[in-house]
Amino acid sequence: MNRRAMVLKTRSLLAAIAATCTLALSACGSATSESPPLEGASIGGDFTLQGAGGKQVRYSDFAGKYKIMYFGYTFCPDVCPVDLQNIAQGVKLFAKTDASLAAKIQPIFITIDPQRDTPAVVAKYVANFGPSVIGLSGTQAQIDAVAKQWAVFHQKRDEGSSTEYLMDHSRAAYLMGPKGEPIALLPAEKDAQAVATDLAKWVH
Numbered sequence: 001m002n003r004r005a006m007v008l009k010t011r012s013l014l015a016a017i018a019a020t021c022t023l024a025l026s027a028c029g030s031a032t033s034e035s036p037p038l039e040g041a042s043i044g045g046d047f048t049l050q051g052a053g054g055k056q057v058r059y060s061d062f063a064g065k066y067k068i069m070y071f072g073y074t075f076c077p078d079v080c081p082v083d084l085q086n087i088a089q090g091v092k093l094f095a096k097t098d099a100s101l102a103a104k105i106q107p108i109f110i111t112i113d114p115q116r117d118t119p120a121v122v123a124k125y126v127a128n129f130g131p132s133v134i135g136l137s138g139t140q141a142q143i144d145a146v147a148k149q150w151a152v153f154h155q156k157r158d159e160g161s162s163t164e165y166l167m168d169h170s171r172a173a174y175l176m177g178p179k180g181e182p183i184a185l186l187p188a189e190k191d192a193q194a195v196a197t198d199l200a201k202w203v204h
Contacts, residue, residue, distance in 0.1 A: 036202060038182035043174065044069075045149045049110065049136040052123035057136055059180065066105045066203050067176040068186060071152045073113035073167050074125040081128075083188040084109060087173055088129040090186070090195025094203070097196075101203050104178070107133045112154035112169050114143050150174060175202060 044059075051057040059067075068087055072080030087107050095102035109126050111117035114137050117125075122135035137143070147154055154169040173188040175198070183202050187194040 036177075036181075036183040038174070038184055041182045043150055043182040044176055044180055046180075047142070047146045047149065049138040049142060049146065050119040051134060051136055052119060054119050057134070062106050062108075063180070064104075064178050066178060066183075067174075067180075068105065068107040069110065069150060069174040069176060070107070070188065071110050071112050071147060071150065071154070071169060071172075073111050073169070074117050074121055075113065076167070079171055079189075083171065083173060084126070084129045084133065086188045086190070086192045086195050087186070088133055089192035090188075090199060091132060092130070093192055093196035094199040097200065102199075105132075105199065105203060109133055109135045110143070110146060111135070111137050112143060112147060112152065113156075113167050114138055114140055116163065175199075 046059045048056055048058045068091075070083060070087060072083070074080075084107075091102055091105055091107060094105075107129075109122070111122050117137050119135075119137045122137045126133040126135035138146075150172075152170050152172070154167060157166045157168060160166065171189060173186040173195075175183045175186050177183050184198060186198050
């Protein structure tokens, strides 16, 4: 799939998610109280993947915490490292205004390229973004199942060798609540301040 087709497919996925957005009017009628954009969306679910050292990690291990779920791959030449940097820095900026709430946030990076991204490779990669980011890998079947849970498109490009290739994938940073509920898409494609601003809006 070429990049244009991938972008169109990604937009259609996110458009479907955005369709779940709702606005709750306040009783007085002069102001609005915004509900989480992804409230009620069928996104997420428990899983078991491998973390550093091959340790089994379950989504339910992070119950009680806000999760930032980001899917990408370590060989990504541009988008993934920029987004992860903005996520990590955004959490740090938020911590400057509310350290106790920031401590409840767990950024999680899940590879969509387990063929090359072993748990060890992923662990080394996420270390570049600070100690707060957890990196996870697994079998292709496990990754495909988790990506489906989060409506994440991913596909290996036809061109390239068996070890040198690019992956097309959707670009989204999901903020999930303490009970695993979908809350919002964080603007990781913008900058760290944009991420921090949205965290301040939704993390309570």
